[in-house]
Amino acid sequence: MAAKTLIIDGKAVSAEEGATVLQVARDNNVAIPTLCHLEGVYDVGACRLCLVEVAGSTKLQPACTTKISEGMNIQTNSDRLRKYRRLTLELLFAERNHVCAVCVSNGHCELQTLAYSLGLDHVRYDYVFPKWKVDVTHRLFGMDHNRCILCTRCVRVCWHIEGAGTKNVAGRGATARIISDLDQPWGDSESCTECGKCVMACPTGALFHKGATAGEMEHDRDKLEFIVNAREKQQWLP
Amino acid sequence: MQLDDLKALVAKHIGARKKIVLRTCMSAGCMSSQADVIKRNLEAEVKAQGREAEVEVRRVGCMGFCGQGPLIGVDGLSAKEKLFEFVKPTDAPAIVASLQGAACDVQVGNPDHPFFARQMRIVRANGGIVDPERIEDYLAVGGYQALHQVLTEMQPSEVVDEITTSGLRGRGGAGFPTGLKWGTVAKSAGAKKYVVCNGDEGDPGAFMDRSVLESDPHIVLEGMAIAAYAVGADQGFLYVRAEYPLAISRLQTAIKQAKALGLLGGGIFESPFNFNIDIRIGAGAFVCGEETALMASVEGKRGTPRPRPPFPAESGLWGCPTLINNVETFANITAIINRGGAWYAGIGTEKSKGTKVFALTGKIKNNGLIEVPMGIPLRQIVEEMGGGAPAGGHIKSVQTGGPSGGCIPAAYLDTPVDYESLTKLGSIMGSGGMVVMDDATNMVEIAKFYMEFCMEESCGKCIPCRAGTAQMFHLLEKITQRRGTARDLAKLEELCDMVRHTSLCGLGQTAPNPVASTLKFFRSEYEALLQPDPFGPRPSVTTQSAEPVTL
Numbered sequence: 001m002a003a004k005t006l007i008i009d010g011k012a013v014s015a016e017e018g019a020t021v022l023q024v025a026r027d028n029n030v031a032i033p034t035l036c037h038l039e040g041v042y043d044v045g046a047c048r049l050c051l052v053e054v055a056g057s058t059k060l061q062p063a064c065t066t067k068i069s070e071g072m073n074i075q076t077n078s079d080r081l082r083k084y085r086r087l088t089l090e091l092l093f094a095e096r097n098h099v100c101a102v103c104v105s106n107g108h109c110e111l112q113t114l115a116y117s118l119g120l121d122h123v124r125y126d127y128v129f130p131k132w133k134v135d136v137t138h139r140l141f142g143m144d145h146n147r148c149i150l151c152t153r154c155v156r157v158c159w160h161i162e163g164a165g166t167k168n169v170a171g172r173g174a175t176a177r178i179i180s181d182l183d184q185p186w187g188d189s190e191s192c193t194e195c196g197k198c199v200m201a202c203p204t205g206a207l208f209h210k211g212a213t214a215g216e217m218e219h220d221r222d223k224l225e226f227i228v229n230a231r232e233k234q235q236w237l238p
Numbered sequence: 239m240q241l242d243d244l245k246a247l248v249a250k251h252i253g254a255r256k257k258i259v260l261r262t263c264m265s266a267g268c269m270s271s272q273a274d275v276i277k278r279n280l281e282a283e284v285k286a287q288g289r290e291a292e293v294e295v296r297r298v299g300c301m302g303f304c305g306q307g308p309l310i311g312v313d314g315l316s317a318k319e320k321l322f323e324f325v326k327p328t329d330a331p332a333i334v335a336s337l338q339g340a341a342c343d344v345q346v347g348n349p350d351h352p353f354f355a356r357q358m359r360i361v362r363a364n365g366g367i368v369d370p371e372r373i374e375d376y377l378a379v380g381g382y383q384a385l386h387q388v389l390t391e392m393q394p395s396e397v398v399d400e401i402t403t404s405g406l407r408g409r410g411g412a413g414f415p416t417g418l419k420w421g422t423v424a425k426s427a428g429a430k431k432y433v434v435c436n437g438d439e440g441d442p443g444a445f446m447d448r449s450v451l452e453s454d455p456h457i458v459l460e461g462m463a464i465a466a467y468a469v470g471a472d473q474g475f476l477y478v479r480a481e482y483p484l485a486i487s488r489l490q491t492a493i494k495q496a497k498a499l500g501l502l503g504g505g506i507f508e509s510p511f512n513f514n515i516d517i518r519i520g521a522g523a524f525v526c527g528e529e530t531a532l533m534a535s536v537e538g539k540r541g542t543p544r545p546r547p548p549f550p551a552e553s554g555l556w557g558c559p560t561l562i563n564n565v566e567t568f569a570n571i572t573a574i575i576n577r578g579g580a581w582y583a584g585i586g587t588e589k590s591k592g593t594k595v596f597a598l599t600g601k602i603k604n605n606g607l608i609e610v611p612m613g614i615p616l617r618q619i620v621e622e623m624g625g626g627a628p629a630g631g632h633i634k635s636v637q638t639g640g641p642s643g644g645c646i647p648a649a650y651l652d653t654p655v656d657y658e659s660l661t662k663l664g665s666i667m668g669s670g671g672m673v674v675m676d677d678a679t680n681m682v683e684i685a686k687f688y689m690e691f692c693m694e695e696s697c698g699k700c701i702p703c704r705a706g707t708a709q710m711f712h713l714l715e716k717i718t719q720r721r722g723t724a725r726d727l728a729k730l731e732e733l734c735d736m737v738r739h740t741s742l743c744g745l746g747q748t749a750p751n752p753v754a755s756t757l758k759f760f761r762s763e764y765e766a767l768l769q770p771d772p773f774g775p776r777p778s779v780t781t782q783s784a785e786p787v788t789l
Contacts, residue, residue: 045545046699048740060739065545087736091705124729125709150698169540172523174708176698
């Protein structure tokens with residue numbers, strides 16, 4: 001494959017053709033915040049946190065789905081982008097009921113970490129306080145819709161790594177939600193293999209191991225990476 | 239079937255016609271006022287009065303003047319057509335008797351009214367004239383001759399060149415040059431290509447595409463077939479929303495009839511060109527009018543958009559190059575082939591060519607469908623054709639482009655209607671909805687209405703659209719309920735900017751437009767509703783009340 005040269009935040013870098021802006025940025029130690037992106041599954045460009053400015057384009061482009069091209073000039077951390085990222089997070093916090101103090105993922109949550117790193121110390125928008133249920137019908141896992149940010153990582157790992165196809169999205173707009181099978185209680189799901197990949201993939205505490213209490217749960221992302229590497233690169237040693 | 243066979247069929251069909259034709263509008267608008275009963279009564283009455291030999295009652299599509307419906311046009315009685323308005327089922331005897339000169343008190347319309355006289359009909363040329371359920375009627379007005387010409391006399395690249403010459407731009411709203419899109423799909427590598435017609439018309443108050451599909455389905459099928467030949471596709475999908483059952487049934491009939499005559503399917507006009515069209519019915523999501531969401535829906539997946547690039551022209555349905563155009567765009571094609579791209583390019587303005595169909599609704603005297611040349615001043619449409627606001631009201635604003643568009647204030651009524659001029663005013667051409675508002679209309683409420691629509695129709699995939707439109711609606715609700723402050727207005731403006739620039743698809747990117755445009759032109763209406771901010775900056779000492787403080 002041909003090599004391409006491009007500029008990221010003023011620094012000239014080279015990369016292989018076909019790579020995404022996000023891959024190239026991370027290879028060159030340029031941090032771009034992401035939420036819906038997960039190594040090993042395809043990208044959907046939904047969270048809009050990785051938007052970058054590309055010189056010559058009036059539209060902001062998501063780094064995760066945008067392929068690099070020769071001579072691209074990319075800005076990943078302008079004032080405008082930082083403002084939009086903070087606003088996106090503010091909207092997320094106001095949308096559902098994210099209460100860190102009582103969350104299993106407190107301290108190990110990607111949403112929380114991102115908010116810290118972007119200096120988000122309060123939310124200026126009115127909280128919506130929707131009434132969402134918690135599904136604890138499954139033998140091993142639970143799903144708390146109050147903490148869900150609809151990144152659809154669980155859906156993608158369920159379909160494309162495990163191949164079970166249990167998780168899906170139903171509804172639209174603010175009422176969109178993650179469902180199991182045909183919107184059944186998770187415990188009644190016949191397709192769920194109880195592999196737990198969805199729990200590993202979840203960036204927040206929406207999917208959790210039963211029995212974990214506040215701040216106890218850590219997501220085991222290494223295991224996902226191990227499976228993907230084993231399958232795609234035939235690489236069995238971590 | 240060869241062209242000669244087709245011509246013989248048409249000659250036979252025309253020969254069987256009768257002297258006087260009562261054209262009964264059987265489009266959804268008139269049907270809702272019992273047009274089907276009227277047609278049945280007319281047929282019975284023609285029989286009862288013994289006029290079967292010279293009078294026929296024909297089912298036709300939309301004549302445009304929907305506000306005055308049900309409509310009946312009379313041909314063959316005098317040089318000029320006669321138009322009966324507000325017809326009731328009980329009027330049938332009087333109408334049939336009037337054909338022999340009897341007095342009749344059914345309201346008669348004026349065919350020279352500016353509503354008709356200012357129109358220029360290309361897309362709707364056959365609307366109200368042909369029977370949408372009989373292919374012979376369409377053939378009799380020269381139907382499928384453009385397809386024959388393309389297949390027998392033109393190379394695919396010549397067809398693309400003709401469309402490029404015409405300057406036609408996409409009628410779905412964004413106005414992308416059609417010739418360029420066709421050329422891109424034609425050049426894209428791939429053994430399998432698709433042509434998709436977007437009939438998922440969802441803007442509130444818009445009914446242009448429905449009317450075209452209900453009144454003249456073959457013009458769309460023929461346009462799609464020509465497009466398929468030009469880009470090298472052999473399969474088409476016509477995506478129609480389920481809310482248009484009449485359009486769907488007429489399209490099904492039309493496809494069946496065209497297939498029976500060898501005008502669709504395998505070996506069209508006995509050439510090696512094959513083209514099939516299948517109908518896909520939308521399940522009621524507005525976002526499925528967005529092309530990538532529409533394709534996901536056609537593929538049987540959840541109808542959510544995906545980032546572009548890759549554009550459908552490169553990677554569309556099942557990863558194959560796909561041409562997606564709107565109903566009205568396809569309906570322009572046969573006229574361009576028949577009369578030439580140069581002829582089409584002679585209509586309209588420098589950058590916006592041809593005509594545009596608008597659904598004129600709202601606070602206006604003459605409601606209905608109009609087709610006007612691009613560049614016509616907005617004032618001519620609303621004041622001359624539409625007759626202005628009813629009952630002594632004044633026009634305050636015209637909304638174009640539906641939930642993605644904006645409100646144009648009355649002061650800008652002399653703006654020519656073309657893509658660039660409307661964009662400059664913060665609105666868009668859109669698919670053709672035109673809602674007129676009079677001075678009794680509260681603009682903040684209008685903005686709230688459209689924001690609620692976008693909030694409910696957001697697919698929920700990206701955060702700015704899903705959570706942003708919900709917050710914007712909440713802020714608008716607060717302001718209209720007189721609970722909002724200047725800080726809420728600032729937040730609203732901040733979200734307008736953020737949602738527009740960060741949303742994934744066109745729905746979110748344009749959702750702030752109604753708010754932004756009303757803020758631009760009617761800001762005082764917002765400000766009048768604002769309350770003093772208890773946490774805002776304190777008023778200075780000098781502005782405080784001079785009255786002495788007493789206990």
